[in-house]
Each structure stands twice: as structure tokens, then as C-alpha cells.
Amino acid sequence: MRRSFVTPEGVDLQLELGAAGTRAAAFLLDALMILALLILMTLALAFLSAASKGEWIMILWLLGFFVLRNGWFALFEMGGRGATPGKRLMGLRVVARDGARLTGGAVIARNAMREIEVFLPLSFLAQQTAQGTADAFLVIFSLVWSGLFLFFPLFNRDRLRIGDLIAGTWVVRSSGGALGADLVHGVERPRRTFSEAALDLYGVYELQTLEDVLRGANDDAVATVARIIREKAGIDEWGEDREFLSDYYAALCARLESGLMVGRRRENKFERALTRR
Amino acid sequence: MSGPASAMVESRAVVVNASRFRAAHEADWERLEQLVTRMEKRSISALSDDDILALPLLYRTTLSSLAVARDTSLDRSLIVYLEQLSTRAYFQIYGVQTSVGRQLGHFFARGWPEAVRGLWRETLVCVFLTLASAVVAYLLVRSDPSWFFGIIPQELAGGRDPSASAEALRNTLYERHDDMLTTFATYLFTHNSQVAIFAFALGFAFAVPTVLLILYNGLMLGAFFAVFAAHGLAFNLGGWLAIHGTTELFAINIAGAAGIRIGMAIAFPGRDTRTESAVRAGRSAAVAMGGTVAMLALAGLLEGIGRQTVVDDFSRYAIGAAMLAGWLTYFYMPRKGRRPV
Numbered sequence: 001m002r003r004s005f006v007t008p009e010g011v012d013l014q015l016e017l018g019a020a021g022t023r024a025a026a027f028l029l030d031a032l033m034i035l036a037l038l039i040l041m042t043l044a045l046a047f048l049s050a051a052s053k054g055e056w057i058m059i060l061w062l063l064g065f066f067v068l069r070n071g072w073f074a075l076f077e078m079g080g081r082g083a084t085p086g087k088r089l090m091g092l093r094v095v096a097r098d099g100a101r102l103t104g105g106a107v108i109a110r111n112a113m114r115e116i117e118v119f120l121p122l123s124f125l126a127q128q129t130a131q132g133t134a135d136a137f138l139v140i141f142s143l144v145w146s147g148l149f150l151f152f153p154l155f156n157r158d159r160l161r162i163g164d165l166i167a168g169t170w171v172v173r174s175s176g177g178a179l180g181a182d183l184v185h186g187v188e189r190p191r192r193t194f195s196e197a198a199l200d201l202y203g204v205y206e207l208q209t210l211e212d213v214l215r216g217a218n219d220d221a222v223a224t225v226a227r228i229i230r231e232k233a234g235i236d237e238w239g240e241d242r243e244f245l246s247d248y249y250a251a252l253c254a255r256l257e258s259g260l261m262v263g264r265r266r267e268n269k270f271e272r273a274l275t276r277r
Numbered sequence: 278m279s280g281p282a283s284a285m286v287e288s289r290a291v292v293v294n295a296s297r298f299r300a301a302h303e304a305d306w307e308r309l310e311q312l313v314t315r316m317e318k319r320s321i322s323a324l325s326d327d328d329i330l331a332l333p334l335l336y337r338t339t340l341s342s343l344a345v346a347r348d349t350s351l352d353r354s355l356i357v358y359l360e361q362l363s364t365r366a367y368f369q370i371y372g373v374q375t376s377v378g379r380q381l382g383h384f385f386a387r388g389w390p391e392a393v394r395g396l397w398r399e400t401l402v403c404v405f406l407t408l409a410s411a412v413v414a415y416l417l418v419r420s421d422p423s424w425f426f427g428i429i430p431q432e433l434a435g436g437r438d439p440s441a442s443a444e445a446l447r448n449t450l451y452e453r454h455d456d457m458l459t460t461f462a463t464y465l466f467t468h469n470s471q472v473a474i475f476a477f478a479l480g481f482a483f484a485v486p487t488v489l490l491i492l493y494n495g496l497m498l499g500a501f502f503a504v505f506a507a508h509g510l511a512f513n514l515g516g517w518l519a520i521h522g523t524t525e526l527f528a529i530n531i532a533g534a535a536g537i538r539i540g541m542a543i544a545f546p547g548r549d550t551r552t553e554s555a556v557r558a559g560r561s562a563a564v565a566m567g568g569t570v571a572m573l574a575l576a577g578l579l580e581g582i583g584r585q586t587v588v589d590d591f592s593r594y595a596i597g598a599a600m601l602a603g604w605l606t607y608f609y610m611p612r613k614g615r616r617p618v
Contacts, residue, residue, distance in 0.1 A: 008371075011340045013364050059463045066467040070474065078380070080320050082372065093368065097556075101372055104380060105392070109563035115471075116478040162481060166539060167563070168556030174368070176314065177361055179306070180354030185296035208353040215354065250291040253351050257294050260349055 003158065003170075005099060017159050018092040018171040029086030034068050041068075069119070073111040078104055083174075091175040097158075097168050106167040113163030117149035180215055184250045192247040198233035199255045205268035207256060210249050214242070295352035302342050309335040310362055316369045336366045389568035392561045393608045399534030399541075406488065407495035407530060414499030419507070428500040437501065443508035450510070450517045451588050462581020469525060469573045473532035477566040480536025483544045487536030494529060516590035519597030521580035527604055528572035535562035572604070 005015045018026075041064050049057045076084040082102055083093040094110070096102050121142040128138055153159045164170055202210075213221050219241075226241040229248060259266060266273065312332055315323045324332070343359040350356065393400070417424040422439035429438075437449055472490070479486035498518075505514040542558030543551060579596070587593055 007340065007363075007367055009337060009340050011344050011363070013367060014360060015364065055460045058460045062460070062463045062467050066470065070470070078377075080369075081317055082368070095368060095372055099367075099371065103560060104384065104567070105388075105560040105564040108567045109559040112474050112478050112563060112566065113481065115474050116481070120475065120478075165552065166481065166555050166559035168552075168560065172364075174365060175361060176310070176365055177358060179299075179303070179358040182296050182299055183352070184291060184293045185299070191291055204351055207351055211353055250293065253293045253295075254291050256351055257349065260351075 001159070007099070015095075016173040018090075018173055020153055020159055022090045022092060022173075023087075023153070023159070023171055026084070026086040026090040026092055029089055030072065030084050031086075033085060034072055038065065038068055041065075070111075070115075073114065074107050077102070077107045077111070087171070091173055092171050093174040094169050094171055097170050102169065106169055110161070110163035110167035110169050113161070113166055117162060118146065121145045183211065183214055183246065184253060187246065187250075189243070191250065192239075192244065194233070194235075194248060194251045198235065198248075199252055200273040201229075201232055201269060202252060203266040203268040203271055204256060207249070207252055210245065210252070214245055214249060293350070293352070295346070295350040295355050298342070298346060298350060299355065302338065305335055305338045306342065306359070306362060309339050309366055313362070313365045313369050317365070321369075332366075332370065336363075336370055339363050339366065384564070384568070387612075388564050390608050390612075392564040393531055393568070395561055396531065396534040396538055396565050397609070399537045400530055402537065403491050403530040403533040406491045407498070407526065410492045410495030411499035411502065414496040415503045415506070416499075418500050418503035422504075422507075425500050425504060428496050433497075437504060439504050439507065441504070443510065446505055446508055446510055447513070450505075450513050458582050458585055460581075462577045464577075465580050466574050466577030469529070469576065470570045473529060473566060473569045473573060476529065476532040477535045477539070477562065480533075480539040480562075481543070482540065484537040484540025487533050487540065491530070491533040494526075498526075513590055516593035516597075517584065520584050520587065520593040521576045521597070523597040523601035524572055524579060524604065525576035527601070528569040528576060531572075532566050532569045535566040538562045575600075 001017045001019075002014045003017060005013045007013060042061065045057050045061050045064075073084055077094050081088060081093060082095060087093060094102060094107070096106060125139065125142040149162055153161055153164075158164075158170055160170060210225065213225050216222075222245060223241050226245050229245070230236070230238075256266060308331070312324060312328055312335065321329070339359060340363050343356070343363050346352075346356050346359055414424075414428055418428070418439070425434075425439050435449070437446060476487050476490050479490065502511060502514060505511055538558045539555065539562050542554045546554035549557070579600070583596065584593070587596065
């Protein structure tokens with residue numbers, strides 16, 4: 001899902017929102033990390049308390065628990081990367097919806113809401129269960145409450161949690177892919193040329209699909225696409241498939257780009273061809 | 278169809294815009310990518326002076342490359358790469374915070390007191406609710422002591438109920454626990470901070486749960502006063518409470534005020550859209566609430582350590598009053614050079 005986002009320089013960056021599944025995975029990763037750290041901390045302090053008697057161990061545990069529960073998300077998101085370790089692993093980051101700097105207030109707001117979204121009903125439920133006083137109604141109520149907040153992002157356009165709503169933030173994908181190789185430049189061998197009719201078959205959408213096929217490593221796909229193009233264009237030479245597609249891609253790309261120069265963009269094969277006949 | 282559909286030719290090299298474009302600017306994009314990666318891994322201080330000077334230029338070059346590529350090139354991999362790179366660079370340049378030290382400095386010098394001052398109406402409402410519910414609980418318990426058990430849960434009362442003797446009640450106010458003082462202080466701090474966070478977050482439900490929380494807090498206060506007052510210990514309980522209570526209750530009331538601000542902003546957005554109004558209220562209220570954690574840490578120390586070591590009533594009152602005066606000055610004293618609100 002892409003959202004328009006215009007920089008002060010006037011260019012639309014077309015931010016891609018984090019998908020609900022990715023965000024759930026990021027949260028689970030964070031929750032697991034918090035749990036693991038909590039267990040490690042408890043074990044370490046238990047080990048220390050066996051060695052030395054002192055109340056500072058209990059204090060450390062209380063403070064550690066408090067910081068892990070309330071600080072993990074907020075402190076990481078206030079940092080330069082705007083993401084918890086879980087989000088970073090999933091290629092997400094938190095940004096302000098208005099594009100301004102992500103303020104501490106916004107980060108605190110979005111994470112304080114997590115308390116009532118997740119921790120409150122679950123800890124309440126755990127406490128009542130531990131005391132044996134949780135009845136069916138309470139269990140259902142807690143689950144419905146959590147579920148309501150859990151699925152809230154699915155019921156709005158921008159995949160906002162309640163916390164995002166209050167804080168004016170959203171979670172976007174921030175991945176850094178490498179630049180793919182140039183498919184046209186640097187080919188030494190002689191190129192095929194194609195008739196206008198053969199190049200009028202497709203538009204930009206098909207060109208970019210062809211680009212994906214060429215960048216992929218799937219030889220079956222290359223063979224299939226090459227066969228289809230040959231059939232449609234009525235070409236009966238049978239050279240190497242990948243070279244054929246590369247030549248066709250270069251020729252089609254050059255042709256569609258020359259159309260762009262005069263302001264005619266052929267979006268897909270169903271639109272009118274660039275040549276007039 | 279006339280003529281062969283394709284033919285091998287020796288001479289004509291195909292050139293597309295993407296190739297020209299890459300040849301002209303790829304070096305800039307790569308340099309920007311290196312800088313941005315370094316900033317993401319470490320921080321802006323990882324860059325040399327030359328790099329910092331070059332950064333905005335490289336960013337603008339890449340951004341204009343993106344704009345041009347979108348209009349003239351059909352190489353999707355190129356456009357996606359430029360989009361991702363521009364986005365990463367944008368957030369490193371426009372979206373990144375200053376250092377933690379400066380953020381904290383600004384928070385305590387300006388951000389927090391300003392946010393709290395902005396909540397003065399809601400804070401007054403919370404203080405009023407606390408006092409009113411305390412008076413109600415006081416009157417109820419004085420008229421019929423059985424009300425006490427309806428307000429205070431058994432385990433919280435810890436024997437301080439209407440059936441307790443004056444001697445026992447007096448002891449709870451002045452007995453000294455020498456062991457586990459700091460643990461107790463820490464526990465109080467984390468517990469109260471959690472309550473403050475809830476008071477803030479629950480405000481989302483049109484402030485109703487937050488108001489209930491504040492009212493209940495007041496009821497407990499009033500009920501305890503009624504029990505102690507029945508034995509003529511109201512003044513002593515006042516001292517016991519005041520030493521940390523001025524800080525703690527103030528903090529809880531600010532957190533409650535923050536919750537009420539959010540609830541009201543959502544319920545009555547006025548001229549703004551509901552989301553705009555929620556965001557504006559949410560951010561400033563969160564700053565106010567975040568600071569109460571520091572207040573509660575102090576209150577925890579006063580309660581856990583200060584109250585156990587200072588047993589004189591007047592000293593307790595004096596400390597409590599001094600804290601309150603300090604907070605009021607800190608929050609509401611007019612500051613020079615304040616931005617117009």
C-alpha cells in the first residue's frame with residue numbers, strides 16, 4: 001500500500017506502509033526479545049542473590065522489569081532509526097504522518113497506548129487466572145478487548161494502531177535494496193531489431209514484467225515468456241532465449257521511452273499503440 | 278505483416294534513458310547510499326565534515342533524479358532504488374532527533390513544564406475531583422464505618438480499618454521499617470508509574486475510565502482520613518501523607534489530566550478533524566505524562582525512605598509543602614522568551 005508523501009523539495013516519495021502481517025511479526029519478535037531478556041535478567045539476578053545477600057538485587061529486578069516493559073519500545077523508537085529491533089529486522093520504521101521530526105511526545109503516546117492494547121487485558125487475565133478467579137466472562141471480555149485493539153489496524157486505510165492514531169505516526173517500510181544491473185547497456189554482441197508490429201504488442205506494464213523475468217533466475221519463466229513473444233510477433237528464429245528477451249526488452253524500452261518524450265505513455269497492452277496505422 | 282519480424286544487425290546500439298541516466302549520476306547515488314547507511318548504523322557524528330557538506334547536495338541530486346526517472350525512464354529497478362534511497366535519506370535528514378542529552382535538556386527546561394502548564398484546566402478538574410470524592414468518602418465512612426470496606430479492598434487496608442485501635446493506627450504512621458526501604462521505594466515508583474500510564478492511556482475512552490481512576494483515588498484518601506480522624510489522628514495522617522503525597526498526588530493528577538485532555542479532544546474536536554485534534558492533544562499530553570514518571574520516582578524515594586526516617590509531623594508537613602511549592606514554581610512560573618501558545 002502506497003501513500004503519497006511530498007517532501008519540502010516537492011517530490012512525492014510514495015511511502016510504502018508496513019503490512020499488517022509484517023508489523024505483527026515485528027511485535028512478536030520484540031515481545032520474544034523482551035521475554036528472553038526478562039528471563040535472562042531474572043536468572044542472572046537469582047544467581048547473584050545466591051552469592052550475595054542484598055536488597056539491591058530486588059531493586060535491579062523491579063527497575064529492569066519496568067524499563068523493559070515501558071522503555072523497550074519508546075527508547076528504541078526515539079533513537080535515530082525510529083525502530084525497535086523487531087521492526088528493524090522486518091524492515092519497518094516509525095515516522096510522523098506529517099513528515100516532521102518524530103518527537104519524543106509522539107513516541108511516548110504511541111507506546112503508552114500499548115499498555116491498554118496489550119498489557120492491561122493480558123496481565124489482568126493472568127492475575128485473575130493465577131488466583132483462580134477468572135471466569136468465562138472475564139476471559140471472553142479480555143480476549144475481545146485485546147482483539148478489538150489487535151485488529152484495529154485492519155479497519156482503517158492507513159493501518160494505524162490506536163497508538164498511531166493518537167501520536168500522529170505511521171509505520172512505513174524502510175528497506176535498502178541494491179540498484180539492479182543495467183539491462184540494456186554494455187551488451188557487446190549484435191542486437192536483433194524488431195518490426196514495428198512486433199514492438200506494438202506491449203505497453204509499460206508488460207515491459208516491467210519482462211524486466212522482472214530478466215532479473216530473476218528462473219529459466220523456465222524466461223523460456224515461456226520468450227516462446228509467447230515469438231508466437232505473438234510471428235518470429236521464427238530460435239536463438240538463445242535470454243539473449244532474445246534481452247534484445248526485445250531493449251528495443252521495446254527504447255520505443256516506449258521515445259513515446260514518453262512526446263508525452264504518450266502506453267500503460268499496458270490494451271491501450272492504443274504508439275504507431276498510427 | 279510485412280517483412281521479417283526480427284533481424285540480427287551488426288551496427289545499431291540501443292540506448293535507453295536509464296542507461297544514460299545511470300552513467301551520469303550513479304556515482305552520486307552510491308555515495309549518498311554509503312553516507313545514509315553509515316548514519317543509520319551509527320549516527321551523523323560518523324560522517325566527516327566533507328560528507329556532511331555533501332549530504333544535502335547528494336540528497337537533492339538523488340531526489341531530482343527520482344523525479345526525472347519517473348517521467349522519462351521505464352527501468353523499474355532504477356525507480357524503486359531511487360525511491361528507497363530518497364526515502365532513507367529524507368528520514369535521516371529531516372526525521373532524526375537531536376542527541377539524547379539535548380532532548381532531555383530541552384524536555385526538563387521547556388517541553389515538560391510547558392506541556393503541564395497547557396493542561397492547567399484539566400489538572401484543576403482532577404484536583405477538584407480528588408478533593409470532592411475524598412470529602413464524600415470521608416462523610417460516608419464517618420456516618421457509617423461499614424462503608425470503609427466497600428471502598429478499600431481488604432489487602433490494601435492492612436489492618437487500618439474502623440475496627441483498629443487508636444494505638445494500632447498510630448503505630449502504622451510512625452513505625453520504622455529499617456529493612457528493604459529502597460526496595461519498597463522502587464516498588465512504589467514502578468507501581469505508581471504504571472498507574473500514571475494507565476490514567477493517560479485510558480483517557481482514550483472519552484476520559485471516562487481516567488475520571489473513575491481519579492475519583493477512586495480520592496475515595497480511598499477520604500476513607501483513610503475518616504478512620505484516622507475517628508481517633509483524633511487526622512493531623513498525623515496528614516503529615517504521613519503530605520511528605521510524599523504532594524508530589525505523588527500531583528503526578529497522578531497530571532497524568533489524569535493528560536488522559537482527560539485526550540478523551541476531550543476525541544469527543545469534542547471542535548473545528549479540527551477528530552484525528553488532527555487527537556494527535557495534537559496526544560503529543561502534548563504524552564510529554565506531560567512522561568515527566569510524571571520522574572516525579573513519581575522522587576515521590577517513591579520520599580515515601581520509601583524519607584517517611585521512614587523522618588517521623589516528626591511538622592518536618593513531614595514542611596517537606597511536603599516545600600515539594601509542592603517547588604513543583605508549582607517549576608510548572609507555572611512565567612518563563613522568559615516563551616513561545617506564544
